[in-house]
Amino acid sequence: MSARKPRRRRRLLDWRALIGIGISVALLWWAFHEEDPAAIWAELKLADPLLFVLAAAAATGVFWIRAWRWKAILAAAAPDTAFRSRFAAVSIGFMGNNLLPLRVGEFARVYALSRMERVSMVASFGSLVIERLFDGIFVVLLLFVAVSLPGFPVVETNTYLAVARGLGVMIALAVIILTLLVWQPVRAVRVFQRIVVVLLPKKLERPLVDALEAFLAGVSSLRNPWLVLRVSAWSLVLWLFNAVGFYVGLFAFGMHLPFEAALFLQSAVALAVSIPSGPGFFGPFEGATRLVLVDIFGADRAQALAYAIGFHLAGFIPITLIGLFYAWRLGLSLREVAETEEVVEERVEMETGIEPVQGEQR
Helix, strand or coil, rough: CCCCCEEECCCCHHHHHHHHHHHHHHHHHHHHHHHHHHHHHHHHHEEEEEHHHHHHHHHHHHHHHHHHHHHHHHCCCCCCCCHHHHHHHHHHHHHHHHHHHCCCHHHHHHHHHHCCCCCCHHHHHHHHHHHHHHHHHHHHHHHHHHHHHCCCCCCCCHHHHHHHHHHHHHHHHHHHHHHHHHHHHHHHHHHHHHHHHCCCCCCHHHHHHHHHHHHHHHHHHHHHHHHHHHHHHHHHHHHHHHHHHHHHHHHHHHCCCCCHHHHHHHHHHHHHHCCCHHHCCHHHHHHHHEEEHHHCCCCCCHHHHHHHHHHHHHHHHHHHHHHHHHHHHHHHHHHHCCCCHHHHHHHHHHHHHCCCCCCCCC
């Protein structure tokens, strides 16, 4: 086996990170540029402290549910992972996303779990793909549910619904493709191999086919209908519980809106934070909140923006501190968390047989 050349360390503030930061700054400017900071601060001080604490507890409790759901997703590859390990990895991952650019926390989450449990990194990556897919399904589903409920205001929502329908079609296609991959893995590999032979150089054929086979092994839990049902149930619980946190937060800031507002708002925020942004998703969160609460539900702008700041921080600070604690317990510095992308990519290449392309700049 040939020795690997040392990788060039990837800069965290590369052009991708700068684009994300630029989008965050632009959205923050759009959300706040016409507002009176004193009015927003006054609304922050008027927030009900008990309801605010309850909203923060709900926003943090979502991560416990994520850790429970992860067990079902990992069932085929690693059925005996401990809850503490999964919760620690989830916390480290979201802490990394909150403090570092380029969603490095996704790699940190995979790396942390592999440090604590006997789980291959390919299987961990496969499980995160499944997690994102189920999140997307239920985010879009609950968005449509919110619009269909009687408390949703009669406003011009054609643009929002068109976007939602487009996302729904994309997710439906992804579900169909993933279903074919999971239930017909041998045929899927053969079809993929034929495509690779036609489109790519021969030296990439075997590594890519190996990677697909490894990925299919990581998502093999979806071949079990009972596990799919469990993951779906956990996903529904997760997003309904998350919506309750949004709902309690609305009341904490004096906005007595129907539950439909919380359902629609959490879906809008979840979709907004999926675009490139800076660490912590500041900008997309506030922009989506202003758009939904002010433009659709007619809330006072100062109240809505105070809610955007307060509830965002209520979800940001606790999981960041918890993640830093678990990173410290695991002996990981923030710099090491930032470097997990290179470590994970190296390990995945070793597990799948993919070698870096000659001359590739990392």
